[in-house]
Amino acid sequence: MxxxxxxxxxxxxxxxxxxxxxxxxxxxxxxxxxxxxxxxxxxxxxxxxxxxxxxxxxxxxxxxxxxxxxxxxxxxxxxxxxxxxxxxxxxxxxxxxxxxxxxxxxxxxxxxxxxxxxxxxxxxxMSERRAAQHALTERRRLFDHLVRAQETERRRIAWDVHDDSIQAMVAVGMRLELLADQVPETQSAELRRLDASVREAITRLRSLTFRLHPPGLDRHGLVEGLASHLDDVVGTAWGMPYSFYHRLDREPAPETAVTIFRIVQEALLNVHKHARAGRVDVVMRSCDGGITTRVVDDGTGAPRTRDGSRDHFGVIEMRERAETAGGWWSLRARPGTGTTVEFWVPSPQPETDTADAVP
CATH class of the missing domain: 3.30.450.20 (PAS domain)
Known part of the structure; x- marks a missing residue:
C-alpha cells in the first residue's frame, strides 16, 4: 500500500x-x-x-x-x-x-x-454558559431548601407521633391490661385481644417514626446511616440476607445524602413488600461528579399496579427525588430474575467562593 x-x-x-x-x-x-x-x-x-x-x-x-x-x-x-x-x-x-x-x-x-x-x-x-451555571446553582439551592424543609417536617411528625400518639396508645394498652385482670374470663379474653391489637399498632407507629426520621444519618453521614438502616431493618427486622458495597470519594452534602437514603429506603421497602426476594444487594460509588447507587434483588420482578403499570406511588417518588436533584433514575426487571433500581444524583463540591454579581 x-x-x-x-x-x-x-x-x-x-x-x-x-x-x-x-x-x-x-x-x-x-x-x-x-x-x-x-x-x-x-x-x-x-x-x-x-x-x-x-x-x-x-x-x-x-x-x-x-x-x-x-x-x-x-x-x-x-x-x-x-x-x-x-x-x-x-x-x-x-x-x-x-x-x-x-x-x-x-x-x-x-x-x-x-x-x-x-x-x-x-x-x-461565555454569557450563556454562565447563565446556565447560575440557573443550575439556583436550582440546587431551591432543591436543598426543599429537602431541608421536607426533612424538618418529617422530623416534626415523627416527634409528634412518638410523644403523643404512641404514648397515648401505650396508656390505652396499660388500661386494657389492667381491666383484663379485673373482669370475668369471657370478657378478659376480648380485652387481651384488643390489647394485642393496640401493641401491634404501636409497633407499626414506631416503625413509621423510624422511617420518617432514621437515627444516625444526621450524626454519622450517608455510609454509616445506610449501613445501620440495612442492619437494623433488612437484616434484623426482615431477616433478609444483604450486602452493601460502597466507594465514595467524599461524604456528600447533607441534602444529597438524604436524597440517596430516601430512594434506597423506598427501594428496599418495595423489595420487602412486593418482590418475594431471598436477598438484596446495595452498591454505591462515586461516578461522573455524583453518586451512582444500585439496589438489586433476586425476587419475582418489579411490582405492578392493578392497571399493569409500574408507576405506583413509591416508584414515582423515587424517580421524582432523583430527577429533582438533577439526576436520573431507572428500573430494570424481568419476571423471575429480580429487579434492579439504579439512580445517579450529582454531588457537587462545596462552594468555596461566590461568583461576581451581575451589575
Missing amino acids: AARKPAAPLSETAFTLLVQGVLDYGIFMLDPYGYIVSWNAGAERIKGYRAGDILGQHFSVFYPPEDQASGKPQWELETAVAEGRLEDEGWRVRKDGSRFWANVVITALWDEKGVLQGFGKVTRD
Whole structure:
C-alpha cells in the first residue's frame, strides 16, 4: 500500500481566511501598546464593532469603567509579556454598552530576534454558559431548601407521633391490661385481644417514626446511616440476607445524602413488600461528579399496579427525588430474575467562593 502523501501546509492566505471566518471566537491582534490592528468576523459578532469602527482604538475600550480605572488592561498586557500568555474570565463591554461574560486569552508575540511585535487576543462569549451555571446553582439551592424543609417536617411528625400518639396508645394498652385482670374470663379474653391489637399498632407507629426520621444519618453521614438502616431493618427486622458495597470519594452534602437514603429506603421497602426476594444487594460509588447507587434483588420482578403499570406511588417518588436533584433514575426487571433500581444524583463540591454579581 502506497504511503499517503503529506498534506500541503496551509498557505498564509488560507490561514487568514480561516481566522477571519471564525464566528464563535473573537480573534484579533494588538500592537505592542495595546492598539487594535486586526479584527475578525467573530469579534464583530461578539463585541458589535465593525472593523472600520474599532481598528486603531485601544483594547481597553472593551473593559468596564471600574477595570479601566484599576489599570486591569495594562496589567494583563504586562502579565502576558512576563509569562507568555494570560487567561482571564470577567465582564467585558460591547459597543452598545451592554456587558457580557467573556473568556479571554492574550498571547505575547515575539519575532525571531526576541522583539515584542504585539499580542494575539482571543475572546469567547461565555454569557450563556454562565447563565446556565447560575440557573443550575439556583436550582440546587431551591432543591436543598426543599429537602431541608421536607426533612424538618418529617422530623416534626415523627416527634409528634412518638410523644403523643404512641404514648397515648401505650396508656390505652396499660388500661386494657389492667381491666383484663379485673373482669370475668369471657370478657378478659376480648380485652387481651384488643390489647394485642393496640401493641401491634404501636409497633407499626414506631416503625413509621423510624422511617420518617432514621437515627444516625444526621450524626454519622450517608455510609454509616445506610449501613445501620440495612442492619437494623433488612437484616434484623426482615431477616433478609444483604450486602452493601460502597466507594465514595467524599461524604456528600447533607441534602444529597438524604436524597440517596430516601430512594434506597423506598427501594428496599418495595423489595420487602412486593418482590418475594431471598436477598438484596446495595452498591454505591462515586461516578461522573455524583453518586451512582444500585439496589438489586433476586425476587419475582418489579411490582405492578392493578392497571399493569409500574408507576405506583413509591416508584414515582423515587424517580421524582432523583430527577429533582438533577439526576436520573431507572428500573430494570424481568419476571423471575429480580429487579434492579439504579439512580445517579450529582454531588457537587462545596462552594468555596461566590461568583461576581451581575451589575
